[in-house]
Amino acid sequence: xxxxxxxxxxxxxxxxxxxxxxxxxxxxxxxxxxxxxxxxxxxxxxxxxxxxxxxxxxxxxxxxxxxxxxxxxxxxxxxxxxxxxxxxxxxxxxxxxxxxxxxxxxxxxxxxxxxxxxxxxxxxxxxxxxxxxxxxxxxxxxxxxxxxxxxxxxxxxxxxxxxxxxxxxxxxxxxxxxxxxxxxxxxxxxxxxxxxxxxxxxxxxxxxxxxxxxxxxxxxxxxxxxxxxxxxxxxxxxxxxxxxxxxxxxxxxxxxxxxxxxxxxxxxxxxxxxxxxxx
Amino acid sequence: xxxxxxxxxxxxxxxxxxxxxxxxxxxxxxxxxxxxxxxxxxxxxxxxxxxxxxxxxxxxxxxxxxxxxxxxxxxxxxxxxxxxxxxxxxxxxxxxxxxxxxxxxxxxxxxxxxxxxxxxxxxxxxxxxxxxxxxxxxxxxxxxxxxxxxxxxxxxxxxxxxxxxxxxxxxxxxxxxxxxxxxxxxxxxxxxxxxxxxxxxxxxxxxxxxxxxxxxxxxxxxxxxxxxxxxxxxxxxxxxxxxxxxxxxxxxxxxxxxxxxxxxxxxxxxxxxxxxxxxxxxxxxxxxxxxxxxxxxxxx
Numbered sequence: 253x254x255x256x257x258x259x260x261x262x263x264x265x266x267x268x269x270x271x272x273x274x275x276x277x278x279x280x281x282x283x284x285x286x287x288x289x290x291x292x293x294x295x296x297x298x299x300x301x302x303x304x305x306x307x308x309x310x311x312x313x314x315x316x317x318x319x320x321x322x323x324x325x326x327x328x329x330x331x332x333x334x335x336x337x338x339x340x341x342x343x344x345x346x347x348x349x350x351x352x353x354x355x356x357x358x359x360x361x362x363x364x365x366x367x368x369x370x371x372x373x374x375x376x377x378x379x380x381x382x383x384x385x386x387x388x389x390x391x392x393x394x395x396x397x398x399x400x401x402x403x404x405x406x407x408x409x410x411x412x413x414x415x416x417x418x419x420x421x422x423x424x425x426x427x428x429x430x431x432x433x434x435x436x437x438x439x440x441x442x443x444x445x446x447x448x449x450x451x452x453x454x455x456x457x458x459x460x461x462x463x464x465x466x467x468x469x470x471x472x473x474x475x476x477x478x479x480x481x482x483x484x485x486x487x488x489x490x491x492x493x494x495x496x497x498x499x500x501x502x503x504x505x506x507x508x509x510x511x512x513x514x515x516x517x518x519x520x521x522x523x524x525x526x527x528x529x530x531x
Numbered sequence: 532x533x534x535x536x537x538x539x540x541x542x543x544x545x546x547x548x549x550x551x552x553x554x555x556x557x558x559x560x561x562x563x564x565x566x567x568x569x570x571x572x573x574x575x576x577x578x579x580x581x582x583x584x585x586x587x588x589x590x591x592x593x594x595x596x597x598x599x600x601x602x603x604x605x606x607x608x609x610x611x612x613x614x615x616x617x618x619x620x621x622x623x624x625x626x627x628x629x630x631x632x633x634x635x636x637x638x639x640x641x642x643x644x645x646x647x648x649x650x651x652x653x654x655x656x657x658x659x660x661x662x663x664x665x666x667x668x669x670x671x672x673x674x675x676x677x678x679x680x681x682x683x684x685x686x687x688x689x690x691x692x693x694x695x696x697x698x699x700x701x702x703x704x705x706x707x708x709x710x711x712x713x714x715x716x717x718x719x720x721x722x723x724x725x726x727x728x729x730x731x732x733x734x735x736x737x738x739x740x741x742x743x744x745x746x747x748x749x750x751x752x753x754x755x756x757x758x759x760x761x762x763x764x765x766x767x768x769x770x771x772x773x774x775x776x777x778x779x780x781x782x783x784x785x786x787x788x789x790x791x792x793x794x795x796x797x798x799x800x801x802x803x804x805x806x807x808x809x810x811x812x813x814x815x816x817x818x819x820x821x822x823x824x825x826x827x828x829x830x831x
Contacts, residue, residue: 266631267640273628274647277705280662281650283673300673347557355543356550362558369565371818373766375787376807377568379575379794384568400564403557433549462655464769465787469795480657484773487661495665502661506654513653517642521649521713 281506287499288312294496311500320486321475322501328394328471329479329505333460335398340456341449344407349437351408352415353423363412369405374466382469392476397467401460407452414448415441451523454516458509479505569811576808580800593805602781603789603806610786613696613703614764620704621760622753625711630741632712633719648709656706660773663702664689667774689775692782699770699783706770707763711756718752719745751825758821762814786810 282302288311289304290297315322350356351363381400382391390396418441426436464480471477474485483505487498513520576593580586597603632644651659666673667688675685688698722745730740746753768787771777777784786806794803 263634263636266634267636270628270631270644274644277647277709278650280659280666281654283666284662298676300676343556343560346553350550350553354546354550354553356547359550362554365566366557366561369561371762371811371814372565372569373762373807373810373814375766375790376572376811377565378790379800379804379807380568380571381564382795383800399560403560405561405565408557433546433553437553458653462657464655464657465766465791468769468772469791480655480769483658483661487664498661502658506658509653509655510650513646513650517646517649520653521645 281510284499284506285503287496288503289500290496292494292496311496312504314494314497315486315501315504318486318497320482322482322486322504324475325477325479325482326504328477329461330508332394332398332463332478333457335395336401336460337453337456339398339402340404340407341453343403344411344452345442345445345449346437347403347408348411348415349441352412353420353441354433363408366405366408370409378466378469385470391470392472394471394476394478397463397470397478398460400466401456404456407456410452411445411448414445418444447519450516451519454512454520455523458512458520461509572804572807575801575804577805578801580804586801589801593802594809596802597805597809605781606784606786606789607809609696609782609784610765610767613700613767613783613785614761616697616700617703617707617764617767618757618760620700621708621711622756624704624708625756626715626753628708628712629715629719632716645713648712650709651706652709654706655769657769657773659706660702660770664774667698690779692779695775695779695783699767699774702770702774703764703767707760711760714752714756715749718749722748754821754825758817761817765810765813 279302283300286301286304289306289308290301290311291308292311292314347366351359385391385396390399422440423436426440431439462480463478467478468481471481474482477485483498483502486501577588577590578586579589579592597607628648632641665671669675669685669687669690672688674688678685687694689695726744727740730744735743766787767785768791771783771785772788775783777788786809790803790806790810793799793806
């Protein structure tokens with residue numbers, strides 16, 4: 253009896269500690285949003301504020317009217333992320349269907365070759381891609397960055413695993429009725445894949461939104477940049493005085509990802525962790 | 532009889548054709564943007580690349596240069612050192628957080644905790660590093676403000692070569708540990724209830740249970756976490772670029788930064804390629820080791 257109440261107290265203390273730590277986890281985000289509403293002159297006033305003093309959008313309009321083509325950059329990021337997400341949803345699902353449902357010579361070895369791709373860092377592909385893009389004129393075009401990621405080993409793996417956990421009786425019945433493979437894929441398999449596809453879509457979008465290394469190498473001039481690189485540039489431009497303006501730009505840059513996270517927390521967490529648990 | 536045989540082989544043919552057709556888009560993209568570049572990088576790493584005067588084969592010279600240069604060795608050391616601390620920090624803290632959350636609590640609390648601890652995971656390192664850059668500032672930094680306020684000496688978070696790397700590690704753990712927390716929570720929930728209950732009945736202590744039952748049970752996940760964290764840490768780039776630009780001096784320069792500088796600032800393509808090959812080989816070795824290790828002593 254006593255140990256039980258002792259256990260309850262331990263639970264409470266640990267939860268309290270976790271709550272305090274949890275506040276520290278979100279503090280940087282609170283600071284950045286609050287800062288984006290502070291008058292530029294007060295940016296460095298101490299103590300720092302973690303709650304917005306008032307809703308003053310002047311810093312936001314300063315970003316849009318700065319010498320950095322912020323809207324163009326925002327559009328680039330959005331375009332790349334959307335194109336990559338749609339592209340992966342199509343290519344990965346098609347390939348996953350073949351690997352999960354069809355038998356053909358070399359299937360397992362080809363799948364294995366795709367899996368090996370999970371081990372190659374971007375660093376080992378970037379130099380030839382840079383040289384190749386320079387040759388065909390894709391350097392400094394955001395679409396080039398998007399093209400690199402139109403398929404992914406991880407996506408194929410994720411959808412294939414999910415498909416294998418689904419019953420295939422319906423598909424077999426349709427085959428008996430003489431339906432073609434594409435029809436089976438489109439009419440029967442695809443509708444069952446909704447959870448896997450939304451997870452893949454969300455991970456792919458956030459991942460692409462966050463790419464830095466590749467974007468920095470491939471997209472040099474300002475109008476071609478994506479947000480993560482532009483943010484570093486903005487910081488340099490506006491240096492000390494206009495910290496609030498940088499944070500206004502940052503708030504706009506993190507907004508889509510935070511919105512997705514708040515709306516689909518469960519899917520995001522499942523998806524991102526799935527992106528880990530593959531081996 | 533013949534009829535059936537024919538339809539069966541027709542079916543096989545149709546299936547083969549469909550199979551290749553379905554994997555065609557992915558295969559082409561994968562070959563162009565992953566396989567071919569990897570092969571080209573390997574070839575480049577054995578050459579001196581000069582598109583004007585002509586490239587030539589130099590054997591292992593690039594690798595020799597990397598492993599004999601003082602600067603490159605320091606950068607290699609930096610990367611390994613960062614990885615060691617970041618991986619340990621991420622995995623240990625993640626496991627501790629998971630253990631803390633793996634208890635009865637109201638659902639909305641759990642929801643809030645997961646929200647708070649996972650938020651940094653999904654925001655680009657490029658973004659959060661800028662925020663942390665201001666936190667870490669010497670005179671105007673938020674952290675030093677509170678340190679001084681509490682009567683403590685202020686710290687040169689990013690401007691001293693002794694502390695800069697640790698500051699980056701701290702931010703990295705803050706950013707990524709939530710990911711490991713989540714996979715450890717999932718693993719902990721798989722520990723069989725009846726074994727735990729029996730151990731509790733036997734009166735074994737919390738830590739004894741942890742080391743005797745829980746840790747062995749979740750060891751495959753721990754292994755996986757270590758490998759996954761290592762692969763990420765070895766590639767560390769944007770957090771360092773943004774926080775210190777590799778400085779002070781070369782104190783925080785990582786292999787990724789070095790590759791980009793050599794390849795695209797100095798146009799030492801062959802040398803840069805050899806560095807990326809070395810990075811890939813390290814990743815390969817860690818992954819293979821994990822595969823063998825997990826086969827050998829996981830879950831006895």
